[in-house]
Amino acid sequence: MRRITKVGHNLELLPDELLIAIFAYLHPVERLWSFGQLNSRFSNILYEVGVGINVQTSQQAVTLPHCIYPLLPLHVVSVQLRILCPLLDLIAFSNVRSLTLSNLTLQQLATVNSKYMPYLMRLSATTSAGSNSLIQNVVTDQFPALRIVHLPLSRWPDCRTMCNVIRSLAIGECLLMDFRRLLCSLPNLRCLETSITRCDLVFDKTIYPVHSSLHRLNLFIEDNINQYEVELLLHGVPELLHLSIHFNDWKDNEMDFFKLHDILKKCTPRLNYFKFFAWIRHFDNDNPPTIPPIETVRKMSHLFDAIEFGSHEKRRDIKFVRNSFTLPLQDHAKLRE
Template sequence: MISCLENLPDELLLDIFSYLSPIDLFISFSYINNHFNSILCDQSIQLGIRIAKNNYTKIDYFANYFTHIYICNDTDIDIRQFNNVRSLTLGPYPKPSDELINQLVDQPQRYFPYLTQLIVYQPLSTWYSPPSVRLWTQLFTNRFSRLKHCSLPGRIFALPTTYFYCPSLYSLSIGGCSLRDLPVLLSALPNLKFLSTDLWGIADIINQSSYHHSNLSHLSIKFRQQTIVLEELCCLLLYVPYLKIFTIEGTQQHNTFNIDNWYNILISQFEYLNKFYCTIRLSDSIENNKIDINYIRKYNKIFSQMKLFRRNDSLFISNQ
């Protein structure tokens, strides 16, 4: 008969530990004996914590144990002590301060050698501050050498073409970039599989290089401040011929919306495309019956879930 807790199988102990907060777990079980220490130090165990005012003062003693950190307070904290972290989230409430961003970019190879996921919530009004610009530089010069998934709110423009290379990133979500800079961004991230971004500014991209990204399979774009121009969209998509999932949001003039053109772009050019999601605002004020939605649904299976709806006096066509 099992007479004490430490004689339980490790699998059962881990299940028990999952019901405790990380702070309570370490206060209660660390340094009791070698058995418990070996379990708590096991790198395969992913321990996460939301850092708030009521638990920050106790964290220093166990900082190296945590692999998932979520900063949700405005108390002064040195995130560089969590040098075993794999996933780091800054924000959204409160927004991360410049001091936190400075800590993040201070020798990341030394303080965050295992970081694989980074999420930063920051208002666009502060994204052009020196610490934020430095974060972009560190990120895209491969200073976070193991980073695979990244979400940043800022917009990027005029990307440098030298010393700009990050082969580790698989997934990237950013607040926006220009049409002209998107091919530069893709060429710097050769192993990227997922990209989500807003597109800002109309640019002549027709005569740019014939670069093809061989790994990007999921692209999500939202057109800002301009209507969707199919010719530009077609040229843009030539950079990503192996798309399997494509999501788009934007505005298009009703008199230019043509399902034949969309079909030619999506089906004729993409051999591997199997999922297409869209929300398109038809900028002209028209009646619903001016568009034959049944014809569109029957046109091809990727359009089969299309529907028309009105929102704030605007007409949308969408399958989301």
């Protein structure tokens, strides 16, 4: 402690701007433990830099809460819980900007709302316990500063009151019939990643307004969908620039690339990057599914600056075709000729 005090005395001779730059290179928790209680000047500088909490081990889960609370919990702007830490009271961190949760208790889950976290800008949760309740909190609560949401184990609820300031959303599942409603509830959304699943209900044919903000879309198709359904998914996003489609079980008799070419040309006129990836399986080695020929790629090349096709092995009990094709940016001009 005497050594730390001596270091603090020497640092007091430096201007605030230089101290802020130095503290930025230190581990967030270490700088809080070392300089959080020296004097008010260091406390103010720590507040400017911000403090992060990263709980990765069981020992940290036990000792960290006792070290943080006597210090400056209001300075914490980043919290990462990689393991269960029931002693950590998230209510104390009212200035948190970034929240990453791999495991949490139901009591901690209830604190993830705009009342206790009014400045939350980024929310990422990969915990399976309470994942749907967490997305429900985001849907029903209006976080004024929330911009990025990553909930890969949650399912989008059928709700029209979602937090409309979100710019980037990654969610585990969205029903085919709910996809357009999701876009309509997020008018400022720029990036979306989700898994599309089919249900027995009729596809929603309601006419929704054009979504003019979405620029990047990553779709994981869990069930075989036809040409008409793909067109409905992409209809209304004319400003799309980047599109990635992953098929879990591709069957080329459902929709070939020539039809896909026409759909993309019609629905996404500004598209400049397209990536296709599929698990292609077959049981007869003499009649494998069709891999996109170079003629198809040549036909589609005038639409895109980069094209990627591929298939890959996934399970040992089923035979797969393994093939891939990538069109780099520098080769794009050659195909146009």
